[in-house]
Amino acid sequence: MLIAYLLVGAALFTLGLIGFVTRRNLIIIFLCTEMMFQGIILNLVALGRYPLASAAAGPLDGQVFALFLIAVAAAEAALGLTLVVLLYRYGRSLDAGTLTTLRDP
């Protein structure tokens, strides 16, 4: 059963990664990072529920770690969306491809 949960988590992470790479809308790029967080949370909790035989962690450490992950995701979403709004006011576009100011000439 653990393998099935890990596979679903890996699939969520991969779908988020594909969206992160291929989409051009900044908002959807951030949504895809949140989707990767979901895959990781699922992995952590599944590994806490069905621990490996050699695991040294306590029974609830996976869930506690996932809680910290939610806190970090909330902080990241707040800062990231603020930057998105600022970039939109700056360039009137949400296209990630237009943000080339820092690129090598």
Add this chain to the structure above:
Amino acid sequence: MENLLIALLVLGALGLFLALPGGRAHLARFAPVPLAGAGGVLAAVVLRAALSEPQRAWFAGLALVALAAAVRVVTHRRPVYSALYFVLLILAVTGLLVLLEAKFLAAALVIVYAGAILVTYVFVIMLAQQATAASYDVRAREPFWGCLAGFLLLAIVGMQLLSGGAATAAGPAAVGTVAEVGTRLLTHYAVAVQVGGLLLLAAMVGAIAIARRKPAADGDGGESAA
């Protein structure tokens, strides 16, 4: 089992490639076919093992909903619908967490993600989205290579999981109630909770500082005004 995984991944990659917005309208019509095929194969596999145990049937249904919602988040052309499908994804993941006996974490996930983070996303979408579909929403960037790289990664991880296999103990049935998780959090991880609070405070201050800044035309990142 490995062959089945490969077939699933190929079907999924093909469907996702066709479904990504890329100006291939004549091809995008066929995108549901491989995706539905992948979903059907997955459902058949899991249901065949699920008939013995109702918990596995719940797992199969929730996993299918989560993956379908994830595909729609990635491929939908309108960001508002992407955000709404993300709520569906959150609810499905919450169901999976309940199956894993992580009750407090499931509640926290719904409150924080579906309640707080998604509302922020919808606000930003309303602030920044044009009325008509923008050009950057209807054309993805390199969907073929993105799908290829992503599903290659998934294939490698999946093969490793299936072959390395099942060195798991059943483990103590730790139920993640508020009391259990809270005790663990505030005794063993008390310092980390403080650091997490500091991180959230710093993020809040940073977000306010960034939001007050006016876009500077000369690009020197001018001081906050107003």
